[in-house]
Amino acid sequence: MENKSNVLLKRYELGRLLGQGTFAKVYYARSLITNQSVAIKVIDKEKIMKVGLVDQIKREISIMTLVKHPNVIQLYEVMATKTKIYFVMEYAKGGELFDKVAKGKLKEEVAWKYFNQLINAVDFCHSRGVYHRDIKPENLLLDENDNLKASDFGLSALAESKHQDGLLHTTCGTPAYVAPEVINRKGYDGAKADIWSCGVVLYVLLDGYLPFHDSNLMELYRKIGRADFKCPSWFPPEVKRLLFRILDPNPSTRASIDKIKESTWYKKGLKSKHINFESENKDASSLDTETSSWHESASVAAEGKQEPIRPPNLNAFDIISLSVGFDLSGLFEEDYRRREARFIFRKPATVIVSKLEEIAKKLRMKVKKRDAGLFRLEGLREGRKGILSIDAEIFEVTPSFHLVEVKLSNGDSMEYQKILKDDIKPALQDIAWVWQDDQQQQPHQQQQHHLQPHEVQHERLPQLQQEEQHKQQQQCQPFASVHLVS
Template sequence: MENNGSILMQRYDLGKLLGQGTFAKVHHARNLKTGTSVAIKIIDKEKILKVGMVDQIKREISVMRLVRHPNVVELYEVMASKTKIYFVMEYAKGGELFNKVAKGKLKEDVARKYFQQLISAVDFCHSRGVYHRDLKPENLLLDENGNLKVSDFGLSALAESKHQDGLLHTTCGTPAYVAPEVINRKGYDGAKADIWSCGVVLFVLLAGYLPFHDSNLMELYRKIGKAEYRFPNWFPSEVRRLLSKILDPNPKTRISITKIMENSWFQKGLDPVLRITETGEKEPADLEVEAVFGSNESASTTAEAKQELATLSNLNAFDIISFSAGFDLSGLFEENKQKKEVRFTSRQPASAIISKLEDIAKRLMLKVKKKDGGLLKMEGSKEGRKGVLSIDAGIFEVTPSFHLVEVKKSSGDTLEYQKIVKQEIRPALKDIVWAWQGEQQQQPEEPMPLLQPISPPAS
């Protein structure tokens, strides 16, 4: 038995629900031995196996093991049963910083204290090769003494995630807080992107609203890309100068964390404790990552799904917006003769989509190679006018029962590709396609909700 009433693993007295998501719940709990309050994140194993989130959970464990700092939520231990994974973490009694700023702007010295703690934590993360990539007031918690704690490393990236060009290429984060180079989807420096987000957080703390805000997402992108914002008249000149250097749309000239920490405004009232780099050398208990996903009763029944979906890419709200035809910055979905990619949505499971694509490739005598991230590469065997035709099909999960598929030419002749798509691929996919993107279509019955940004005060 996992629970004896509200007792978890004979070690924790499980209390009230603090928060809930698609794959996990967070409860307040009390350590039965020490009486200490903790937060326990309870993750459903079967759900994350089905949707290919195993690597993301492993990454979160690895990251929290690397990052031990006074201003980062501490991971005490990880436990597992046959059906659940339990993250036992530091309990931040003060809740989200977002709740404070939602009531209005903060005083300058209060905002500066939080910013100092945020920069100290982010600097330490970067020194360990960890880039958070989703810094915002909702992911900044407060302990009972009002000290800031960075949380939610589910979207974080490790240094080894970089491509050969030394950049990260996964678009993630919350639109209003992401750096211009992340929107451009051309690769970015994780440290520089985090610095930009810290600047947006500082602006929000001092102003009570976002620097980049527009109900039209295309206009929001444009404003972020050009760093088009206005300082409220109550911002001190020192803050304006610092923020101008942080919210520099060019990552190459954007201020570094070292320079931020040397800034005279930042230095005011700086707590000496922030100069401590970590809380100690002790390792969190029971962090054998592979053991957490060890054999269990459901492993045999989900083996095939795990093999197909373990690396299936997940779409967050930012990706969904970027992929939407109405917000496509490239214009590739406009009716023109040179488009090299098409996208469709499907309510079929990923395994059915993969099977259908493999059948089509077999009929067209194309070789199929499976790659990471839910990518299928289909290649011809004969040289065409512009080399061998190669088609990539990427499958992205929006929800477990709703997928977006992108089919695009990666090499070969465009006219040959368009002919195959029009005459062969599209007709063969008709029984699994819910809607082709960029065409007149009904809207999804259950659209993905977007977080409401903090609105500026009415003028």
């Protein structure tokens, strides 16, 4: 029989204690609705009010809502009673990374994996204007698949916290991992301070010991200020070079995340990772067909040896569903409007496909064919949130009238928005009749009459469909769908 005293707000069954601090305790719990394992951080309201930490708790909630990334612990929901605040978070079954390093140094490839995931998480946080300020193995958790998850954003700062000099001034962090400029109390760049801490973590992963250590705190700070450390003889030369660039006491010459990713050691590990991934998946069946396959099928079709491929048709219900008034997606996905854009063309499908291929070539992305009318553009290297992948789906309204929907399939939304704005829209502008997205609705500049895109999409589409149906009954020219990935 269920122990009702362990049931929280009729939603979660609390289990064992996972850890505790001055103001909070963290418990393992299970959702009574989905049966999902979660971690619940229980904060005592009275304690945080006494020491004035209410604003810090609010900031932590804001930050965790902002940094949704595969290598960051996710905040599912926040609940409260008169005396407690409850953070319901992703449960990291593997525990702290600290527990692994406490047993001794890690193999180089394992250390690279964790460091790579840490850099990806930190890079993503910085792109959202979030600075962690307490990066250390105790705050890096591991999930059931041994993937790293950055946690504990209690000391984090937002970009808006900077003073007029553009720097942060609150001294915080764990002494052995803190950057020298933070100790000096003259202001510091949050991103560069985080990078220093990442360098200390990398050293610990490879050696099992801290690069800066002393029982006397002032002496420890002096060592940090001078970057007084030595690398063991077994460290590969490229690792030593990278560490000396990261653990540079001068923040202005310290390696940036971009420079870290360009380093020999980092790229060597990335190459090895991709080779292993391809090896594991070379025998797996896939729905994707490379660009060359599409050209093959297209040429065969042109010779009459294969059925022409044509995009899916939009019926009246599809057209109505595009209307903002009937669009219920916003109820389910907050950033839906920022993830897609629609373009309308009075061009054959082959012209649109050629243009998409040009865009992919310019962006150095692979073009993969999925189903009729759907293409995927895929990046060749990892971005802040994995491989960037963009879908472009072509729909036929009439044989010479098409709607193309471009949307983010995988990766970082900010990277996608930049490519959409700087590359895809300008490239399609010369052949697009109108386009519509969340930011603006622009008719083609050569169009003589000024129609709002929503008129074209939702009111005039059925009319145009009827007008052209009696003119063109032939099938659309052979083409393939494209998926853009960067």
